[in-house]
Amino acid sequence: MNRPLVCVGALVWGPENRVLLVRTTKWRGLWGVPGGKVEWGETLEAAVRRELAEEVGLHLKNVRYAQTQEAVLSEEFHKPAHMLLVDFFAATDDTAITPNEEIAEWAWVPLAQAPSYPLNTVTRTLVALAAQAARA
Numbered sequence: 325m326n327r328p329l330v331c332v333g334a335l336v337w338g339p340e341n342r343v344l345l346v347r348t349t350k351w352r353g354l355w356g357v358p359g360g361k362v363e364w365g366e367t368l369e370a371a372v373r374r375e376l377a378e379e380v381g382l383h384l385k386n387v388r389y390a391q392t393q394e395a396v397l398s399e400e401f402h403k404p405a406h407m408l409l410v411d412f413f414a415a416t417d418d419t420a421i422t423p424n425e426e427i428a429e430w431a432w433v434p435l436a437q438a439p440s441y442p443l444n445t446v447t448r449t450l451v452a453l454a455a456q457a458a459r460a
Contacts, residue, residue: 326406327406328394328406328407328408329361329405329406329407329408330361330362330368330407330408330410331359331360331361331362331407331408331409331410332359332360332362332368332371332372332375332409332410332411332412333356333357333358333359333360333372333375333409333410333411333412333446333447333450334357334358334359334372334376334384334387334411334412334413334414335357335390335411335412335413335414335447335450335451335454336357336358336376336382336384336413336414336415336416337413337414337415337416338415338416338418338419338432339416339417339418339419340419340432341434342432342433342434342435343432343433343434343435343438343451343454344357344358344380344382344421344430344431344432345357345430345431345433345438345441345443345447346358346379346380346423346427346428346429346430347427347428347429347430348426348427348428349402349425349426349428350401350402350426351400351401351402351444352400352401352402353442354400354442354443354444354447355441355442355443355444355447356443356444356446356447357411357447357450358375358376358379358380358382358427359372359375359376359379359409360375360378360379362410368389368410368412369387369412372384372387372410372412372414373387376414378424379423379424379426379427380421380422380423380424380427380430381418381420381421381422381423382416382418382421383416383417383418384414384415384416385414385415385416385417386413386414386415387412387413387414388412388413388414389410389411389412390411390412390413390450390453390454391411391449391450391453392408392409392410392411393408393409393411393446393449393450394406394407394408394409395407395409395445395446398444398445398446400444400445409446411446411450411453413454413457419432435451435454435455435458436455438451439451439452
């Protein structure tokens with residue numbers, strides 16, 4: 325029996341108050357945030373720290389929960405999947421990216437410019453939440 329995959333991702337602010345966006349091989353050319361699957365026995369925060377280190381070489385600080393979303397058979401994803409996506413906000417002191425094989429392109433952008441990128445739907449929601457929090 326197939327079950328939903330639990331995944332984590334983070335919208336990360338760098339030292340110049342820009343956020344990291346990445347284009348991955350898994351979202352059909354759309355941009356998003358780094359992340360991936362939670363491993364057995366791993367906390368959500370440990371998973372997001374590990375995934376960001378593996379995918380882009382960043383060490384996170386100020387990791388905080390942002391929201392939970394679902395992606396059920398999203399046509400934007402490269403294969404049929406049911407994912408429970410736990411999103412975080414975080415910061416880093418680094419801007420140098422060490423991409424793994426999943427990262428095709430990346431950019432550090434002001435949060436206000438992020439919606440101008442062709443974002444996947446779940447990242448668009450996360451960026452909107454961050455913008456709303458910034459205005460509050």
